[in-house]
Amino acid sequence: MMDATLTRVLEATGYLVGGEPAAPSVAVAEPSIVEPGRHGWTRVPSFRPDAWWRSNPESGGVGGEVGLRAFFKYVDDPDVVPVADWQREVWNHGFAPLLWIVSPRCVQLYNGFGLPKSGAKADENVIETFSMVDEELARLDLLAGRLVMETGQVWERLPDVDRATSVDERLLLQIGALERRLVDGGLDRGPAQALIGRAIFAQYLVDGGLIERAELQEIAGCQDLCKVFEDREATASLFGWLRETFNGDMFVSARVPAESYLQEMGDFLSGMDPETRQTSLFPYRFDVIPVELISAIYEQFVHSQPRKSERKKKSRSARERGVFYTPLTAVSLVLDEVFEGLSGEERVLDLTCGSGVFLVEALRRLVLLKSDGKPTRRVIREVLYEQVYGVDISRDAIRIASFSLYLAALELDPTPRRKAGIRFEPLVGSTLLVGDAFDVELEGRSYDLIVGNPPWSFRGRKGTATRRARTSGSLPIQPRGESLDFVQRAMGLASDGTRLGMILSATSFFGRSSTGQEAAQAVVRSLDSVTLVNLSELSHWLFPKAKMPAMVLLGTWRRDRTAGAVDNQMVLVHARWSPSGQRSHLIELSPNDIAGLPLASWERNASLFKAAFLGFRHDLLLLDEMTERFGDLEDELSTLGTPLRTGLTFGDGSDDASFLRGLPLIRRGVRHFWIPEQLPTFDESRAQWPRRRDNFEGPVLLLGEYLQSRMPRVVTAVADSDVVYTDAYYGMSLKGYPQDIGYLLAGILSSSFASWYLLMSASAFGIWIRRVKKADLMTMPMPDLQEAVGTREGKRILDLVQGFHRESPDAKGWSRLDDAVADLYRLDDVERTVVEDGLFRATWQWDAGRRDAVAHVREKELQEYAETFLSSMDSWLADSGQRSMRGEIYRLGSREPVRVIRFLLDGHAEDGPPLDVVTPSGRLHEVLARIGGRAQVRVSNALVGLRDLRVHAGDEVCIIKPAARRYWLRVNAIEDADAVIQDVFDGVPAE
Numbered sequence: 001m002m003d004a005t006l007t008r009v010l011e012a013t014g015y016l017v018g019g020e021p022a023a024p025s026v027a028v029a030e031p032s033i034v035e036p037g038r039h040g041w042t043r044v045p046s047f048r049p050d051a052w053w054r055s056n057p058e059s060g061g062v063g064g065e066v067g068l069r070a071f072f073k074y075v076d077d078p079d080v081v082p083v084a085d086w087q088r089e090v091w092n093h094g095f096a097p098l099l100w101i102v103s104p105r106c107v108q109l110y111n112g113f114g115l116p117k118s119g120a121k122a123d124e125n126v127i128e129t130f131s132m133v134d135e136e137l138a139r140l141d142l143l144a145g146r147l148v149m150e151t152g153q154v155w156e157r158l159p160d161v162d163r164a165t166s167v168d169e170r171l172l173l174q175i176g177a178l179e180r181r182l183v184d185g186g187l188d189r190g191p192a193q194a195l196i197g198r199a200i201f202a203q204y205l206v207d208g209g210l211i212e213r214a215e216l217q218e219i220a221g222c223q224d225l226c227k228v229f230e231d232r233e234a235t236a237s238l239f240g241w242l243r244e245t246f247n248g249d250m251f252v253s254a255r256v257p258a259e260s261y262l263q264e265m266g267d268f269l270s271g272m273d274p275e276t277r278q279t280s281l282f283p284y285r286f287d288v289i290p291v292e293l294i295s296a297i298y299e300q301f302v303h304s305q306p307r308k309s310e311r312k313k314k315s316r317s318a319r320e321r322g323v324f325y326t327p328l329t330a331v332s333l334v335l336d337e338v339f340e341g342l343s344g345e346e347r348v349l350d351l352t353c354g355s356g357v358f359l360v361e362a363l364r365r366l367v368l369l370k371s372d373g374k375p376t377r378r379v380i381r382e383v384l385y386e387q388v389y390g391v392d393i394s395r396d397a398i399r400i401a402s403f404s405l406y407l408a409a410l411e412l413d414p415t416p417r418r419k420a421g422i423r424f425e426p427l428v429g430s431t432l433l434v435g436d437a438f439d440v441e442l443e444g445r446s447y448d449l450i451v452g453n454p455p456w457s458f459r460g461r462k463g464t465a466t467r468r469a470r471t472s473g474s475l476p477i478q479p480r481g482e483s484l485d486f487v488q489r490a491m492g493l494a495s496d497g498t499r500l501g502m503i504l505s506a507t508s509f510f511g512r513s514s515t516g517q518e519a520a521q522a523v524v525r526s527l528d529s530v531t532l533v534n535l536s537e538l539s540h541w542l543f544p545k546a547k548m549p550a551m552v553l554l555g556t557w558r559r560d561r562t563a564g565a566v567d568n569q570m571v572l573v574h575a576r577w578s579p580s581g582q583r584s585h586l587i588e589l590s591p592n593d594i595a596g597l598p599l600a601s602w603e604r605n606a607s608l609f610k611a612a613f614l615g616f617r618h619d620l621l622l623l624d625e626m627t628e629r630f631g632d633l634e635d636e637l638s639t640l641g642t643p644l645r646t647g648l649t650f651g652d653g654s655d656d657a658s659f660l661r662g663l664p665l666i667r668r669g670v671r672h673f674w675i676p677e678q679l680p681t682f683d684e685s686r687a688q689w690p691r692r693r694d695n696f697e698g699p700v701l702l703l704g705e706y707l708q709s710r711m712p713r714v715v716t717a718v719a720d721s722d723v724v725y726t727d728a729y730y731g732m733s734l735k736g737y738p739q740d741i742g743y744l745l746a747g748i749l750s751s752s753f754a755s756w757y758l759l760m761s762a763s764a765f766g767i768w769i770r771r772v773k774k775a776d777l778m779t780m781p782m783p784d785l786q787e788a789v790g791t792r793e794g795k796r797i798l799d800l801v802q803g804f805h806r807e808s809p810d811a812k813g814w815s816r817l818d819d820a821v822a823d824l825y826r827l828d829d830v831e832r833t834v835v836e837d838g839l840f841r842a843t844w845q846w847d848a849g850r851r852d853a854v855a856h857v858r859e860k861e862l863q864e865y866a867e868t869f870l871s872s873m874d875s876w877l878a879d880s881g882q883r884s885m886r887g888e889i890y891r892l893g894s895r896e897p898v899r900v901i902r903f904l905l906d907g908h909a910e911d912g913p914p915l916d917v918v919t920p921s922g923r924l925h926e927v928l929a930r931i932g933g934r935a936q937v938r939v940s941n942a943l944v945g946l947r948d949l950r951v952h953a954g955d956e957v958c959i960i961k962p963a964a965r966r967y968w969l970r971v972n973a974i975e976d977a978d979a980v981i982q983d984v985f986d987g988v989p990a991e
Contacts, residue, residue: 002028005132006050006074006102012137014146014925015053015072017938022146024057047086049073053149055586056332067332068584069096070149071112078103083110084122088281091116092288094168097154097161097584098144106131107140111158113166118281127158138923147897147924151962152580152588157895163585167289175200177274178264187261193396195257197403198239199229199265200286204407208287210422229266232259246406247426291407292328292360326357326453326503327542329587330535330552334501335361337531337554338449344370346387346448349493351437351486353390356401358451360408363388367412375412384409385425389447391433391440398434402427437489446495454486456505456548476519481505487523487553494557500527506536506551510610512763512775517606524599527555530570534613536767537577541585549768568599574613577850591947592967607761607779614841615760616975618834623760626781626825634778636785637732640741644703644732644774645695647725651688658685659693666725670702672750673804675717682724689727697735698722701742703749703777704729707770709849712755712842714772716746718805730774740789740798743805747797751821752814754780756838759845770845783824793824830974833868837971844966853966857899859917861968862889866901866915868970869959872977873903884914890927891919899963900927903980905955931958950980957983 002019010016015026028051049071056067071090075081078101090096090112099110107130114125128143130136141148148154155161163169175196182192205211206225213223219241220234228234236256256262268274271282335358348362366387371379384405392398406424410416433440437454477485483504490500508516509532524530535542536549543550574593581588597612605627611619637643648657664679704715705728718739725731734742748754759766762776788794797820804813818839822832843849866887874884890900920927932939935953939960948961957980961967 002050003074003102005104006072008132009100009102009107009137009140010051010072012134013141013144015051017925017929023150025055025150026053026146027051027057047071047073047089053146055149067095068586069093069112070098070100070144071096072100072102074102076103078106078108084117084119087112087114087122087125088116088283089285089288091283092167092285094166094290097158104132107137109140109144111161113161113163115165115170116281116283127160141923142893142895145897151897151964152578152584153897153963155580155583161583163583167284171284171289174268174274178268181264181274182257182261185261185264187257191255191257192261195261195265197400198242199225199269201242201403201407202228202238203269203284204286205422207285208410208416210410210416226266226270229262229269230259232256232262235262245423246402247424287411290328291404291411292331292357326354327585328357328361329585330453330503330542330550331357331361333533333587334358334451334503334552334554335365338451338499338501339365339369342366342369342448344368344383347389347446348387348449348451349389349391349442349447349490350452351391351450351489352452352454353392353401353432354394354397354453356390356404356432358453359388359390359401360404362449362451363405363408364412375414377413377415380409380412381424384427385431389431389433389442389445391435391437391442393434393436395434398428398432401432405432437486442493447493447498448495449499449501450490450494451501452486453503454483456481456483456546476515476522479508479513479515479519481507481548484508484519484523491523491526491557496557496559498557499555500557501552501554503535504551504553506534506549506767509551510536510549510763510767512606512773512779521599521603523553524555524570524602525568526557528558530555530568530599531573532570533573533575534767535575535587538575538581538587539768541582542587570597570599570602571595572597572609572612577844579851579854610762610766611760614766616834616971617978618830618971618974619756619760619838622827622831622834623757625831626757630781630783630825632778633780633782636782637778640737640785642732642734642737644730644777645691646774647727647729647731648687648691649689649727650684653684653686654688655686655690657682657687657690660690660696660724661685663696663722663724666702666719666723666729668726668728670704670715670717670729672711672713672715672808673717673746673801674808675702675719675723679723694735695731695733696722696724697733699734699739699742700725701732701734701746702729703731703772705771705773707755707758707765707772707842707845709770709843709846712759712839712845712849713751714749714754714758714777716750718742718746730777738786738789741785743798743801744785744789744794747801747817748782748821748824749777749780750801750817752818752839753821753825753827753835755842756835757781759838759842766842766845781825788824791824793820796820797824830872833970833974837969840969854964856894856963857965857968859889859891861965862899862901863915863917864970865968865973866903868973869901869903869977870914872974873980876977876981886913887915889915889917891917892924892927896924897963898924898960899968900931901959902931903957903959928960931960950976950983952983 007016007019011019014022016022021028029049051072053070054067055069073086083101087099087110090099090110091114093112096112099112101108101110109127109130111125111127116122117124130140143157144154148157178196179189179192182195183189187195202211202225206216211219216225216228217223220228220238222228222231222234228238239256264274269282270279272279344366346366348359348366350356350358353359363383366383367375367380370383388405390398390401392401405427409424410422416422428434483502487500487502487504490502494500508520511517524532531552531554533552533554535552539546539549572595573589574595575587575589576593578588580586595612597608602609605624607623607627608620611623633644648660660682661684663682665682666675666679669676698719698721700719700723702717702719702725707714718734732742732745757780758772758776761779762772764771764773765776789798797817800809800813800817800820804817809817818836822835827835844853866889870885870887877884884906885903886906888902888904890902892899922930928939931951931953934956935951935958937951939949939951948959948967951958951960959976
């Protein structure tokens with residue numbers, strides 16, 4: 001039974017309600033529950049928490065280690081328990097940012113990512129101490145309570161809790177520094193990496209009790225591993241034993257490095273920092289650190305810079321091949337989906353396994369499923385030898401993969417013993433194969449799951465020709481990059497019902513290349529139950545060295561391709577950026593970020609694909625309406641006979657450009673409706689792509705290629721005379737055409753409508769880079785420009801834009817332009833709201849805009865949301881002959897993690913104005929409990945993660961959402977009103 005003091009603390013901070021877990025994310029330790037795995041999923045051998053919070057409650061024990069944890073522990077006296085040891089184990093666990101130590105007199109909040117300290121210095125990792133009074137517990141709730149954890153706001157409120165000091169970041173940093181010291185000392189990179197790998201593996205065996213001191217004495221003549229590295233013969237004996245025990249899979253026979261290098265290794269294991277040369281507590285516990293971290297070590301090695309003398313000897317580098325370390329959070333995302341409903345008997349293949357990160361996690365999950373959470377050595381070995389297969393072109397990577405799989409098998413083994421327990425059959429050449437995935441013979445077996453993160457690289461024309469030759473030709477191939485080729489290879493190896501889960505380049509899915517889209521659509525058409533997860537907003541931290549955005553493809557191969565046999569309704573998931581995700585390195589998904597789209601809709605209107613990820617239902621409706629009602633800019637310019645051109649490229653100066661000498665030159669500096677008066681003269685004789693002379697004949701409409709952060713509108717301006725512009729701009733010569741068409745087009749393309757359209761449909765902006773490509777502009781819906789010039793709306797735009805060329809627009813000027821363009825496109829009130837909010841959403845492509853979007857919503861914005869919601873509801877109520885609604889905005893504390901608005905039908909609550917702001921009594925937990933009481937639902941149980949709720953109770957509905965601005969836009973209000981109306985028809989009490 002949980003101690004009363006701990007119960008009080010956890011109830012005050014929202015983790016418990018009535019002594020029971022408040023949500024599935026909270027678990028309480030029970031003696032009868034045995035968690036799976038050798039140390040349980042908590043992986044903290046001596047520290048046993050009384051309760052814990054987890055960010056991924058749906059994974060149970062099978063889903064691996066990836067979700068965050070907060071551990072809660074009650075002690076009678078914190079001064080007499082080994083808190084320093086506990087914090088060290090929690091730090092080595094790698095996924096626990098917070099440790100709560102609760103005693104009768106106080107709560108100590110420890111930084112689980114803080115570098116471990118010895119003895120009394122452990123207090124340096126105490127973030128803050130809270131006394132046992134209600135006011136202090138309320139302050140603790142605002143700092144690290146459950147709702148603060150669920151909504152990710154803890155990362156903003158506890159800036160010292162930083163992944164940069166976590167075990168994985170620290171170990172990778174120190175191993176990288178150690179490798180550099182060894183290489184700078186004259187040891188080649190290969191032997192340096194081999195030395196580090198062997199030492200870490202030996203330390204794992206020692207930490208895990210798989211080699212006891214007496215056995216180490218027998219093997220190497222010394223009981224202390226650090227001392228082993230002081231003697232070359234002892235080291236040679238240890239390495240020989242490792243090679244013999246593990247069949248040479250991991251460690252090839254090689255000369256033992258000189259003692260000076262061994263001493264560096266021994267110094268590291270004794271606690272000396274390779275960079276500072278300062279000695280302190282050796283923080284690592286390799287029996288606690290997740291085995292998957294070995295893959296991170298591989299990533300560190302393959303991307304470390306080789307010595308100049310070695311570079312010519314190397315084949316294409318991992319970077320050139322598009323090889324990148326796959327973070328555990330991305331691995332977990334894929335495997336969580338493809339493992340749904342499996343038995344544990346399935347066979348897994350990774351065509352580009354690298355260091356084995358997918359295979360290690362697949363092994364863990366298969367073993368736990370097959371053994372019903374109680375693994376035995378027999379089951380572990382069966383899965384290891386018969387169910388997990390990998391291929392990689394790099395022999396070193398395959399060795400690391402075998403290394404990782406052996407470690408995982410040892411970790412899962414409930415009773416590993418020397419000899420029988422740690423001897424394995426060879427994997428390399430049996431289940432782990434060295435070679436090109438397109439050449440290695442794999443057809444002799446059936447595979448139930450094919451997973452991985454294949455290369456995304458583009459190898460140029462020669463590489464494309466090679467790819468064409470190796471594919472079957474039945475499906476189109478993507479023009480740039482090769483990740484979809486591996487999907488086609490996987491489908492060629494698949495049996496009926498084989499599940500695919502791969503991390504791919506997103507460029508073919510979002511690009512404007514017809515062949516690229518055809519290749520992506522052909523893959524989707526070939527699979528059943530397709531889910532696509534857009535990771536583009538996370539790529540800067542998820543795959544920081546990649547040159548393109550990422551997309552996860554999940555689907556099932558069906559051999560029967562007859563009509564109706566395959567479901568071509570795609571599930572699209574958009575993983576949104578958040579400050580907590582960036583800090584925690586976790587992928588945060590909300591039910592609000594999931595949409596559906598038929599493949600046929602994507603094939604009919606390519607813009608709908610991206611919009612389904614980034615937008616709302618009304619964005620898709622408006623896109624469809626605009627493309628049906630209008631032609632596009634390409635058609636208009638074709639009718640006019642004046643194309644949009646790309647500017648001059650200086651480049652390598654390979655072509656004659658002397659015919660442009662003497663003309664004014666624009667390299668940069670154009671702003672909205674403004675061109676510098678004093679321009680330099682083009683005085684070059686050559687350029688790589690000088691373009692044609694008539695491209696630069698004035699008047700010229702100029703369009704900037706890149707958007708600006710605080711004003712995400714296309715930069716346009718009209719130059720009255722001839723001017724040379726570089727490839728930072730697109731241009732359209734208006735010579736021989738009415739100049740008014742240029743001003744009209746400048747106004748349309750600078751409007752919020754254009755920003756909204758590009759956000760929803762552009763191939764780069766909104767996905768990867770803040771660039772507008774010419775092909776994106778060409779697809780924009782466009783009225784008949786020659787006709788529009790003479791309309792009232794067109795004339796308003798002309799007057800405004802011509803005035804803006806004389807005096808830059810202020811906020812009111814921009815608003816007038818946006819209104820005029822909306823009138824030209826005949827947008828109704830709802831469509832205008834969608835477009836206006838689209839301009840704000842476009843700012844999220846910059847860091848400042850993203851942070852602005854997750855800042856706490858202001859009361860004025862809540863009022864605008866509520867007014868829009870009431871307007872939408874009142875229209876429906878009036879049409880259905882029912883009463884109108886009124887709203888109450890709950891004025892909660894500024895630091896509360898959620899906001900609440902209550903809407904009531906008139907006549908069924910106290911009389912009042914249509915919209916009022918009220919201050920509810922009690923703390924947030926009490927407010928939510930009262931709402932739940934009226935609806936007879938447990939609101940706190942449903943309020944998990946970043947989801948928002950609609951709670952119905954009689955003639956009222958309460959909207960409960962995270963406090964971030966992006967959840968309370970007016971377009972959200974329209975969508976929420978639609979959902980409430982649907983709830984009424986469906987009879988849904990709460991969602």
